[in-house]
Amino acid sequence: xxxxxxxxxxxxxxxxxxxxxxxxxxxxxxxxxxxxxxxxxxxxxxxxxxxxxxxxxxxxxxxxxxxxxxxxxxxxxxxxxxxxxxxxxxxxxxxxxxxxxxxxxxxxxxxxxxxxxxxxxxxxxxxxxxxxxxxxxxxxxxxxxxxxxxxxxxxxxx
Amino acid sequence: xxxxxxxxxxxxxxxxxxxxxxxxxxxxxxxxxxxxxxxxxxxxxxxxxxxxxxxxxxxxxxxxxxxxxxxxxxxxxxxxxxxxxxxxxxxxxxxxxxxxxxxxxxxxxxxxxxxxxxxxxxxxxxxxxxxxxxxxxxxxxxxxxxxxxxxxxxxxxxxxxxxxxxxxxxxxxxxxxxxxxxxxxxxxxxxxxxxxxxxxxxxxxxxxxxxxxxxxxxxxxxxxxxxxxxxxxxxxxxxxxxxxxxxxxxxxxxxxxxxxxxxxxxxxxxxxxxxx
Numbered sequence: 001x002x003x004x005x006x007x008x009x010x011x012x013x014x015x016x017x018x019x020x021x022x023x024x025x026x027x028x029x030x031x032x033x034x035x036x037x038x039x040x041x042x043x044x045x046x047x048x049x050x051x052x053x054x055x056x057x058x059x060x061x062x063x064x065x066x067x068x069x070x071x072x073x074x075x076x077x078x079x080x081x082x083x084x085x086x087x088x089x090x091x092x093x094x095x096x097x098x099x100x101x102x103x104x105x106x107x108x109x110x111x112x113x114x115x116x117x118x119x120x121x122x123x124x125x126x127x128x129x130x131x132x133x134x135x136x137x138x139x140x141x142x143x144x145x146x147x148x149x150x151x152x153x154x155x156x157x158x
Numbered sequence: 159x160x161x162x163x164x165x166x167x168x169x170x171x172x173x174x175x176x177x178x179x180x181x182x183x184x185x186x187x188x189x190x191x192x193x194x195x196x197x198x199x200x201x202x203x204x205x206x207x208x209x210x211x212x213x214x215x216x217x218x219x220x221x222x223x224x225x226x227x228x229x230x231x232x233x234x235x236x237x238x239x240x241x242x243x244x245x246x247x248x249x250x251x252x253x254x255x256x257x258x259x260x261x262x263x264x265x266x267x268x269x270x271x272x273x274x275x276x277x278x279x280x281x282x283x284x285x286x287x288x289x290x291x292x293x294x295x296x297x298x299x300x301x302x303x304x305x306x307x308x309x310x311x312x313x314x315x316x317x318x319x320x321x322x323x324x325x326x327x328x329x330x331x332x333x334x335x336x337x338x339x340x341x342x343x344x345x346x347x348x349x350x351x352x353x354x355x356x357x358x359x360x361x362x363x364x365x366x367x368x369x370x371x372x373x374x375x376x377x378x379x380x381x382x383x384x385x386x387x388x389x390x391x392x393x394x395x396x397x398x399x400x401x402x403x404x405x406x407x408x409x410x411x412x413x414x415x416x417x418x419x420x421x422x423x424x425x426x427x428x429x430x431x432x433x434x
Contacts, residue, residue, distance in 0.1 A: 017383060022406075026306035054419030055372055055412075064334055071375060071409055074385035076401055111275060113345035115221045117338075125219035126212065130204045130272075132231045133253040146285070146366035146424050148242060153414060156358050 016048035016060060018076040027066035031056030039063035049073060180343055181418035204269075208251060210340065211269025213328070217341040218273060222259040225276050231256060237285060238292045246301055254292065262381065263394045264291050265344055266356075267297035268305040277390055280432070281380055283306055285424035288366060290374025294360035296427045299360070305354040315339035316425045347397030353405045354399065361411050365418035372419055372429045378405050 027039040028089075031053045039061065046069070047059040052121070056067045141152075165388070173277040202210070224231060231254075238254035250270030262278040274288075282288055283309040297303060300358050312321045315335055324332040349355075357374065382401035408415070 008221065013433045052372070052376060055416050062426045070372065070379070071405055071412070072381055074405070075379055077383060077385055103305065111218075111222050111257065111261045111263055111341075111344075112389075116218075116345045117342055119217045119221035119341060121213070121216035121337075122220040122223065123216050125223050126216040127251055129215070129219070129224060129231075129255045130251075132235055132255075133251070134232065134235045134239045134246070136239065136243050139243055142236035142330065143368065146427060147422060148240070148424075149421075150368055151366055151418065153362050153418070155362050156411065156414070158355075 018048050019047055019049045019057075019059070020072055020074045020076065021045045021047065021068065023072055025068045025072050027059070027061055027063060027068060028056070029066055030056075031067045035067070038066045041068065047073075049075065094136050173391060187288040195197040199233065202305055202309055202321075202325070203252075207302070210271035210308070210325070210337070211267045211271050213333070213337045214340045215267045215273075217337060218257070218261055218265060218267070218344070219255075220340065222275070225256045225258045227256075227332055227434070229434060230431055234274065234279075234288070237289055238296070241289060241293050241367045242270070242296055242361055244363055246368075246405065250299070260298075261390050261393060262296050262384070266304060267310070268296040268299065268302065269342075270299055271377040273300070274294060278377075281320060281384075282377060282428070283425055284370075284373065284376075286364070286370040286373035286422065287377045288373070288428060289364045290360060290376055292362035294356045297359035297365055298348075298352070301352070301355065303342070303348050304343055307338070307343055307348060310334060310433070311343075313347060331420055344431040345397065350399050357404055357408055358411055361414055365414060365421075368374045370419060370421045370423045371415045371417075372378070373423070375405060375408055375415070376424070378408075 001037075001039040019105055021041055021043060025041050025045075026037040029038055030036075041061055041063070047061045050058045050060060050065070052070055053067075053130060055070050057070045057073055058065065058067050059073070101139045232342070234256055235254045240254050242248060242250070242252045247270070252270040252272075253271045254274070256279055257273050257275045258273045260277045261275055262281060264272070264274040264278060266272055272292060274291060274295075278291065279288070281290075309321070312324070315338075316324060316332055320332075320334070323330065324336040327333055357378075360374050361371050366375055378401045381394075384403065386395055399407075
Protein backbone atom coordinates (compact mmCIF):
# COMPACT_ATOMS: atom_id res chain seq x y z
CA UNK A 1 0.00 0.00 0.00
CA UNK A 2 2.66 2.45 1.07
CA UNK A 3 4.95 2.03 -1.93
CA UNK A 4 2.09 2.22 -4.40
CA UNK A 5 0.63 5.31 -2.74
CA UNK A 6 3.92 7.13 -3.05
CA UNK A 7 4.29 6.04 -6.64
CA UNK A 8 0.97 7.60 -7.56
CA UNK A 9 1.13 10.70 -5.41
CA UNK A 10 4.60 11.85 -6.41
CA UNK A 11 3.80 13.12 -9.92
CA UNK A 12 0.85 15.07 -8.49
CA UNK A 13 2.78 16.74 -5.72
CA UNK A 14 5.92 17.40 -7.71
CA UNK A 15 4.87 19.76 -10.48
CA UNK A 16 2.44 22.47 -11.42
CA UNK A 17 -0.51 21.17 -13.45
CA UNK A 18 -1.04 22.70 -16.89
CA UNK A 19 -4.58 24.08 -17.12
CA UNK A 20 -6.74 26.41 -19.19
CA UNK A 21 -9.43 28.93 -18.27
CA UNK A 22 -12.92 28.15 -19.57
CA UNK A 23 -13.88 31.85 -19.43
CA UNK A 24 -12.23 35.24 -19.17
CA UNK A 25 -11.18 35.72 -15.53
CA UNK A 26 -9.56 38.26 -13.25
CA UNK A 27 -6.21 37.26 -11.82
CA UNK A 28 -6.54 38.21 -8.14
CA UNK A 29 -3.82 39.09 -5.70
CA UNK A 30 -5.48 37.00 -2.97
CA UNK A 31 -8.12 34.22 -2.91
CA UNK A 32 -11.11 36.55 -2.53
CA UNK A 33 -13.58 38.33 -4.80
CA UNK A 34 -12.74 41.73 -3.29
CA UNK A 35 -8.97 41.29 -3.60
CA UNK A 36 -7.12 43.62 -6.03
CA UNK A 37 -7.07 42.49 -9.67
CA UNK A 38 -3.59 41.94 -11.07
CA UNK A 39 -4.55 41.19 -14.65
CA UNK A 40 -7.45 40.15 -16.85
CA UNK A 41 -6.93 36.73 -18.38
CA UNK A 42 -8.75 35.84 -21.61
CA UNK A 43 -10.86 32.71 -22.19
CA UNK A 44 -8.66 29.70 -22.99
CA UNK A 45 -5.61 31.30 -21.39
CA UNK A 46 -3.01 28.68 -20.54
CA UNK A 47 -1.84 28.71 -16.93
CA UNK A 48 -0.11 26.42 -14.46
CA UNK A 49 -2.16 25.46 -11.39
CA UNK A 50 -0.06 25.56 -8.21
CA UNK A 51 -2.36 25.12 -5.20
CA UNK A 52 -6.01 25.35 -4.14
CA UNK A 53 -7.44 27.30 -1.25
CA UNK A 54 -11.21 26.94 -0.88
CA UNK A 55 -12.78 27.91 -4.20
CA UNK A 56 -9.61 29.54 -5.51
CA UNK A 57 -6.55 28.17 -7.25
CA UNK A 58 -3.19 29.92 -7.34
CA UNK A 59 -1.88 29.92 -10.88
CA UNK A 60 1.18 31.02 -12.79
CA UNK A 61 0.06 32.96 -15.87
CA UNK A 62 1.94 34.92 -18.53
CA UNK A 63 1.20 38.06 -16.45
CA UNK A 64 2.53 36.64 -13.20
CA UNK A 65 1.12 34.64 -10.30
CA UNK A 66 -2.26 35.14 -8.71
CA UNK A 67 -5.58 33.50 -7.87
CA UNK A 68 -8.49 32.50 -10.15
CA UNK A 69 -11.78 30.71 -9.51
CA UNK A 70 -11.15 27.01 -9.15
CA UNK A 71 -14.28 26.09 -11.15
CA UNK A 72 -13.08 28.21 -14.10
CA UNK A 73 -10.08 25.90 -14.57
CA UNK A 74 -9.85 22.73 -16.61
CA UNK A 75 -6.73 20.63 -16.30
CA UNK A 76 -5.06 19.40 -19.44
CA UNK A 77 -5.61 15.69 -19.80
CA UNK A 78 -2.30 13.93 -19.33
CA UNK A 79 -1.64 12.40 -22.71
CA UNK A 80 0.87 10.07 -24.30
CA UNK A 81 4.23 9.91 -22.62
CA UNK A 82 3.45 11.75 -19.43
CA UNK A 83 2.12 9.03 -17.19
CA UNK A 84 1.11 6.24 -19.47
CA UNK A 85 -1.37 3.60 -18.48
CA UNK A 86 -1.83 2.71 -14.85
CA UNK A 87 -0.96 -0.68 -16.23
CA UNK A 88 1.84 -0.32 -13.70
CA UNK A 89 -0.86 -0.72 -11.11
CA UNK A 90 -2.26 -3.68 -13.03
CA UNK A 91 1.08 -5.47 -12.89
CA UNK A 92 1.31 -4.86 -9.17
CA UNK A 93 -2.18 -6.21 -8.84
CA UNK A 94 -1.24 -9.47 -10.50
CA UNK A 95 1.59 -9.89 -8.03
CA UNK A 96 -0.73 -9.19 -5.12
CA UNK A 97 -3.29 -11.65 -6.41
CA UNK A 98 -0.62 -14.28 -6.73
CA UNK A 99 0.49 -14.02 -3.15
CA UNK A 100 -2.93 -13.64 -1.54
CA UNK A 101 -3.73 -17.21 -2.44
CA UNK A 102 -7.45 -16.61 -2.71
CA UNK A 103 -8.31 -16.42 -6.40
CA UNK A 104 -5.08 -17.16 -8.14
CA UNK A 105 -6.60 -18.74 -11.21
CA UNK A 106 -8.57 -15.66 -12.22
CA UNK A 107 -5.45 -13.56 -12.83
CA UNK A 108 -6.00 -9.83 -12.52
CA UNK A 109 -8.91 -9.07 -10.30
CA UNK A 110 -10.59 -5.76 -10.20
CA UNK A 111 -13.63 -3.88 -11.18
CA UNK A 112 -14.09 -3.93 -14.93
CA UNK A 113 -17.35 -4.83 -16.60
CA UNK A 114 -16.30 -8.43 -17.14
CA UNK A 115 -15.28 -8.94 -13.53
CA UNK A 116 -18.55 -7.47 -12.33
CA UNK A 117 -20.49 -9.80 -14.60
CA UNK A 118 -18.60 -12.88 -13.41
CA UNK A 119 -18.30 -12.04 -9.73
CA UNK A 120 -19.32 -14.73 -7.24
CA UNK A 121 -20.52 -13.68 -3.78
CA UNK A 122 -17.83 -13.38 -1.11
CA UNK A 123 -19.76 -13.66 2.18
CA UNK A 124 -16.55 -13.82 4.26
CA UNK A 125 -15.48 -10.36 3.06
CA UNK A 126 -18.99 -9.04 3.66
CA UNK A 127 -18.86 -10.28 7.25
CA UNK A 128 -15.46 -8.64 7.69
CA UNK A 129 -16.83 -5.38 6.33
CA UNK A 130 -19.80 -5.46 8.68
CA UNK A 131 -17.44 -5.96 11.61
CA UNK A 132 -15.51 -2.80 10.63
CA UNK A 133 -18.52 -0.48 10.55
CA UNK A 134 -18.78 2.20 13.21
CA UNK A 135 -21.78 3.58 15.07
CA UNK A 136 -22.97 7.16 15.31
CA UNK A 137 -21.25 7.80 18.64
CA UNK A 138 -17.92 6.62 17.23
CA UNK A 139 -18.37 8.89 14.22
CA UNK A 140 -19.19 11.88 16.43
CA UNK A 141 -16.04 11.39 18.52
CA UNK A 142 -14.00 11.14 15.31
CA UNK A 143 -15.54 14.38 13.99
CA UNK A 144 -14.85 16.23 17.25
CA UNK A 145 -11.22 15.08 17.08
CA UNK A 146 -10.92 16.70 13.64
CA UNK A 147 -12.74 19.85 14.81
CA UNK A 148 -15.51 19.25 12.29
CA UNK A 149 -18.49 21.40 13.27
CA UNK A 150 -21.81 20.33 11.75
CA UNK A 151 -23.70 23.05 9.89
CA UNK A 152 -27.28 23.51 8.72
CA UNK A 153 -27.30 23.46 4.93
CA UNK A 154 -30.39 22.99 2.76
CA UNK A 155 -30.49 20.78 -0.31
CA UNK A 156 -30.85 22.75 -3.55
CA UNK A 157 -34.32 23.02 -5.04
CA UNK A 158 -34.68 20.37 -7.74
CA UNK B 159 -55.62 -10.88 -10.27
CA UNK B 160 -58.42 -12.46 -12.25
CA UNK B 161 -56.07 -15.12 -13.60
CA UNK B 162 -54.81 -15.78 -10.09
CA UNK B 163 -58.36 -16.43 -8.97
CA UNK B 164 -58.87 -18.67 -11.94
CA UNK B 165 -55.77 -20.70 -11.08
CA UNK B 166 -56.81 -20.92 -7.47
CA UNK B 167 -60.20 -22.26 -8.47
CA UNK B 168 -58.53 -24.64 -10.88
CA UNK B 169 -56.41 -25.96 -8.05
CA UNK B 170 -59.54 -26.58 -6.00
CA UNK B 171 -61.47 -28.41 -8.67
CA UNK B 172 -58.61 -30.50 -10.02
CA UNK B 173 -58.73 -34.00 -8.61
CA UNK B 174 -55.76 -34.85 -6.39
CA UNK B 175 -54.87 -37.52 -8.91
CA UNK B 176 -54.28 -34.95 -11.63
CA UNK B 177 -51.75 -33.17 -9.45
CA UNK B 178 -49.87 -36.43 -8.90
CA UNK B 179 -49.66 -36.98 -12.61
CA UNK B 180 -48.00 -33.58 -13.08
CA UNK B 181 -45.33 -33.63 -10.38
CA UNK B 182 -43.32 -30.77 -11.89
CA UNK B 183 -46.07 -28.23 -11.57
CA UNK B 184 -46.47 -26.72 -8.15
CA UNK B 185 -49.89 -25.14 -8.38
CA UNK B 186 -49.43 -23.07 -5.25
CA UNK B 187 -46.17 -21.65 -6.54
CA UNK B 188 -47.82 -20.91 -9.86
CA UNK B 189 -50.64 -19.06 -8.14
CA UNK B 190 -48.14 -17.04 -6.08
CA UNK B 191 -46.18 -16.14 -9.17
CA UNK B 192 -49.21 -14.99 -11.12
CA UNK B 193 -50.41 -12.97 -8.14
CA UNK B 194 -47.05 -11.30 -7.76
CA UNK B 195 -46.50 -10.20 -11.34
CA UNK B 196 -48.99 -7.44 -10.74
CA UNK B 197 -46.99 -6.25 -7.74
CA UNK B 198 -43.64 -6.01 -9.49
CA UNK B 199 -44.03 -2.27 -9.94
CA UNK B 200 -44.47 -1.64 -6.22
CA UNK B 201 -41.73 0.23 -4.44
CA UNK B 202 -39.17 -1.94 -2.68
CA UNK B 203 -39.41 -1.11 1.02
CA UNK B 204 -36.48 -0.60 3.38
CA UNK B 205 -36.67 -4.07 5.02
CA UNK B 206 -36.18 -5.54 1.52
CA UNK B 207 -33.75 -2.87 0.32
CA UNK B 208 -31.18 -3.71 3.02
CA UNK B 209 -30.82 -7.46 2.27
CA UNK B 210 -30.75 -6.76 -1.50
CA UNK B 211 -27.88 -4.37 -0.82
CA UNK B 212 -26.06 -6.96 1.27
CA UNK B 213 -26.33 -9.54 -1.51
CA UNK B 214 -25.08 -7.06 -4.13
CA UNK B 215 -22.25 -5.97 -1.79
CA UNK B 216 -21.15 -9.61 -1.39
CA UNK B 217 -20.90 -9.84 -5.21
CA UNK B 218 -18.85 -6.67 -5.52
CA UNK B 219 -16.55 -8.06 -2.82
CA UNK B 220 -16.25 -11.16 -4.98
CA UNK B 221 -14.90 -8.97 -7.81
CA UNK B 222 -12.45 -7.20 -5.49
CA UNK B 223 -11.84 -7.92 -1.79
CA UNK B 224 -11.21 -5.30 0.90
CA UNK B 225 -7.77 -3.74 1.20
CA UNK B 226 -6.26 -5.72 4.10
CA UNK B 227 -5.59 -2.62 6.21
CA UNK B 228 -8.09 -2.62 9.06
CA UNK B 229 -7.07 0.81 10.39
CA UNK B 230 -7.66 2.34 6.95
CA UNK B 231 -11.04 0.59 6.67
CA UNK B 232 -12.08 1.93 10.09
CA UNK B 233 -10.91 5.42 9.16
CA UNK B 234 -13.04 5.45 6.00
CA UNK B 235 -15.99 4.11 8.03
CA UNK B 236 -15.64 7.00 10.49
CA UNK B 237 -15.65 9.61 7.71
CA UNK B 238 -18.59 7.96 5.97
CA UNK B 239 -20.67 7.37 9.09
CA UNK B 240 -20.20 10.99 10.18
CA UNK B 241 -21.44 12.18 6.77
CA UNK B 242 -24.41 9.80 6.81
CA UNK B 243 -25.40 11.05 10.26
CA UNK B 244 -26.15 14.45 8.66
CA UNK B 245 -28.78 13.04 6.31
CA UNK B 246 -32.43 12.02 6.30
CA UNK B 247 -31.49 8.34 6.56
CA UNK B 248 -29.08 8.50 9.50
CA UNK B 249 -29.93 5.10 10.93
CA UNK B 250 -29.44 2.80 7.95
CA UNK B 251 -26.81 0.12 8.66
CA UNK B 252 -24.14 2.27 6.94
CA UNK B 253 -20.86 0.57 6.11
CA UNK B 254 -17.94 1.75 4.00
CA UNK B 255 -15.21 -0.29 2.38
CA UNK B 256 -12.00 0.27 0.41
CA UNK B 257 -11.83 -2.29 -2.40
CA UNK B 258 -8.44 -3.66 -3.39
CA UNK B 259 -8.61 -2.66 -7.05
CA UNK B 260 -6.33 -0.40 -9.11
CA UNK B 261 -9.24 1.12 -11.03
CA UNK B 262 -10.55 4.54 -10.01
CA UNK B 263 -14.17 4.21 -8.93
CA UNK B 264 -16.71 4.34 -6.13
CA UNK B 265 -20.02 2.51 -5.72
CA UNK B 266 -23.22 3.10 -3.78
CA UNK B 267 -25.19 -0.02 -2.90
CA UNK B 268 -28.84 0.13 -1.75
CA UNK B 269 -29.40 -0.04 1.99
CA UNK B 270 -26.31 1.90 3.07
CA UNK B 271 -23.16 0.21 1.70
CA UNK B 272 -20.55 2.40 -0.02
CA UNK B 273 -17.32 1.28 -1.68
CA UNK B 274 -14.34 3.25 -2.89
CA UNK B 275 -11.41 1.70 -4.74
CA UNK B 276 -7.80 1.80 -3.59
CA UNK B 277 -6.99 3.39 -6.97
CA UNK B 278 -9.25 6.38 -6.35
CA UNK B 279 -8.23 6.77 -2.71
CA UNK B 280 -4.57 6.96 -3.74
CA UNK B 281 -5.33 9.92 -6.01
CA UNK B 282 -6.76 11.96 -3.14
CA UNK B 283 -4.95 14.44 -0.97
CA UNK B 284 -7.25 15.24 1.94
CA UNK B 285 -10.09 13.95 4.08
CA UNK B 286 -12.34 16.65 2.58
CA UNK B 287 -11.79 15.07 -0.86
CA UNK B 288 -12.62 11.62 0.51
CA UNK B 289 -15.69 13.11 2.22
CA UNK B 290 -16.81 14.71 -1.07
CA UNK B 291 -16.73 11.37 -2.90
CA UNK B 292 -18.37 9.40 -0.06
CA UNK B 293 -21.08 12.09 0.21
CA UNK B 294 -21.81 11.70 -3.53
CA UNK B 295 -22.27 7.95 -3.01
CA UNK B 296 -24.38 8.49 0.13
CA UNK B 297 -26.65 10.74 -1.95
CA UNK B 298 -27.23 7.84 -4.39
CA UNK B 299 -28.38 5.70 -1.44
CA UNK B 300 -30.60 8.46 -0.02
CA UNK B 301 -32.35 8.99 -3.36
CA UNK B 302 -32.46 5.22 -4.05
CA UNK B 303 -31.00 5.69 -7.52
CA UNK B 304 -29.70 2.13 -7.89
CA UNK B 305 -32.68 0.57 -6.15
CA UNK B 306 -35.05 2.29 -8.56
CA UNK B 307 -32.94 1.21 -11.53
CA UNK B 308 -32.91 -2.39 -10.26
CA UNK B 309 -36.67 -2.27 -9.84
CA UNK B 310 -37.23 -0.88 -13.33
CA UNK B 311 -35.06 -3.59 -14.83
CA UNK B 312 -36.41 -6.38 -12.63
CA UNK B 313 -39.12 -7.48 -15.03
CA UNK B 314 -36.64 -8.17 -17.82
CA UNK B 315 -34.01 -9.59 -15.46
CA UNK B 316 -36.45 -12.03 -13.93
CA UNK B 317 -37.82 -13.22 -17.28
CA UNK B 318 -41.40 -13.44 -16.17
CA UNK B 319 -40.81 -14.41 -12.59
CA UNK B 320 -42.08 -11.95 -10.07
CA UNK B 321 -40.03 -9.49 -8.13
CA UNK B 322 -41.68 -10.59 -4.92
CA UNK B 323 -40.47 -14.15 -5.34
CA UNK B 324 -36.94 -12.80 -5.71
CA UNK B 325 -37.40 -10.59 -2.67
CA UNK B 326 -38.80 -13.30 -0.42
CA UNK B 327 -36.68 -16.29 -1.38
CA UNK B 328 -33.04 -15.37 -0.75
CA UNK B 329 -31.67 -18.67 -1.95
CA UNK B 330 -33.72 -19.06 -5.11
CA UNK B 331 -32.90 -18.74 -8.78
CA UNK B 332 -34.98 -15.59 -9.20
CA UNK B 333 -33.03 -13.96 -6.39
CA UNK B 334 -29.79 -15.00 -8.03
CA UNK B 335 -30.80 -13.31 -11.28
CA UNK B 336 -31.98 -10.18 -9.50
CA UNK B 337 -28.66 -9.81 -7.66
CA UNK B 338 -26.61 -10.52 -10.79
CA UNK B 339 -28.63 -7.86 -12.57
CA UNK B 340 -28.14 -5.45 -9.67
CA UNK B 341 -24.38 -6.03 -9.75
CA UNK B 342 -24.07 -5.50 -13.50
CA UNK B 343 -25.83 -2.18 -12.99
CA UNK B 344 -22.42 -0.85 -11.96
CA UNK B 345 -21.02 -1.47 -15.43
CA UNK B 346 -24.05 0.07 -17.14
CA UNK B 347 -24.30 3.18 -14.99
CA UNK B 348 -27.19 5.36 -13.93
CA UNK B 349 -28.95 8.20 -15.71
CA UNK B 350 -26.83 11.30 -16.09
CA UNK B 351 -29.40 13.28 -14.08
CA UNK B 352 -28.92 10.91 -11.12
CA UNK B 353 -25.15 11.48 -11.18
CA UNK B 354 -25.47 15.26 -11.34
CA UNK B 355 -28.02 15.21 -8.51
CA UNK B 356 -25.65 13.11 -6.38
CA UNK B 357 -22.92 15.70 -7.03
CA UNK B 358 -25.14 18.56 -5.82
CA UNK B 359 -26.37 16.70 -2.74
CA UNK B 360 -22.85 15.44 -2.05
CA UNK B 361 -21.59 19.01 -1.79
CA UNK B 362 -24.39 19.80 0.69
CA UNK B 363 -23.77 16.69 2.82
CA UNK B 364 -20.01 17.38 3.03
CA UNK B 365 -20.77 20.98 4.04
CA UNK B 366 -23.23 19.81 6.70
CA UNK B 367 -20.53 17.57 8.13
CA UNK B 368 -18.22 20.57 8.49
CA UNK B 369 -15.76 19.83 5.66
CA UNK B 370 -14.36 22.18 3.04
CA UNK B 371 -17.15 21.82 0.49
CA UNK B 372 -14.71 21.97 -2.44
CA UNK B 373 -13.50 18.42 -1.76
CA UNK B 374 -15.68 16.82 -4.44
CA UNK B 375 -14.91 19.46 -7.12
CA UNK B 376 -11.20 19.04 -6.33
CA UNK B 377 -11.42 15.29 -6.99
CA UNK B 378 -13.38 15.89 -10.21
CA UNK B 379 -10.72 18.32 -11.38
CA UNK B 380 -8.03 15.73 -10.74
CA UNK B 381 -10.02 13.04 -12.55
CA UNK B 382 -10.38 15.40 -15.46
CA UNK B 383 -6.56 15.45 -15.71
CA UNK B 384 -6.39 11.67 -16.05
CA UNK B 385 -5.89 10.43 -19.58
CA UNK B 386 -9.31 9.03 -20.64
CA UNK B 387 -7.45 6.28 -22.51
CA UNK B 388 -6.08 4.98 -19.22
CA UNK B 389 -7.73 1.63 -18.51
CA UNK B 390 -7.92 2.50 -14.80
CA UNK B 391 -10.67 5.05 -15.52
CA UNK B 392 -12.41 3.26 -18.40
CA UNK B 393 -15.37 1.96 -16.40
CA UNK B 394 -15.89 5.12 -14.37
CA UNK B 395 -15.73 7.39 -17.41
CA UNK B 396 -18.16 5.15 -19.28
CA UNK B 397 -20.71 5.20 -16.44
CA UNK B 398 -20.49 8.88 -15.45
CA UNK B 399 -20.79 12.23 -17.22
CA UNK B 400 -17.35 13.66 -18.10
CA UNK B 401 -15.62 15.33 -15.12
CA UNK B 402 -15.56 18.62 -17.05
CA UNK B 403 -19.35 18.53 -17.43
CA UNK B 404 -19.80 17.66 -13.75
CA UNK B 405 -17.60 20.60 -12.74
CA UNK B 406 -19.66 22.89 -14.97
CA UNK B 407 -22.90 21.66 -13.43
CA UNK B 408 -21.54 22.31 -9.93
CA UNK B 409 -21.32 26.03 -10.70
CA UNK B 410 -25.01 26.06 -9.74
CA UNK B 411 -23.79 25.23 -6.21
CA UNK B 412 -21.30 28.10 -6.07
CA UNK B 413 -23.07 29.86 -3.16
CA UNK B 414 -23.08 26.73 -0.97
CA UNK B 415 -19.53 25.89 -1.97
CA UNK B 416 -18.21 29.35 -1.08
CA UNK B 417 -20.13 29.54 2.20
CA UNK B 418 -18.30 26.37 3.31
CA UNK B 419 -14.96 26.76 1.53
CA UNK B 420 -12.86 27.71 4.53
CA UNK B 421 -13.69 24.61 6.58
CA UNK B 422 -11.17 21.90 7.49
CA UNK B 423 -9.65 19.79 4.72
CA UNK B 424 -7.81 17.54 7.20
CA UNK B 425 -5.04 16.75 4.72
CA UNK B 426 -2.68 15.67 7.48
CA UNK B 427 -5.10 13.23 9.10
CA UNK B 428 -5.75 11.74 5.66
CA UNK B 429 -2.09 11.46 4.72
CA UNK B 430 -1.22 9.87 8.06
CA UNK B 431 -3.66 7.05 7.20
CA UNK B 432 -2.28 6.62 3.69
CA UNK B 433 1.36 6.59 4.82
CA UNK B 434 0.98 3.77 7.29
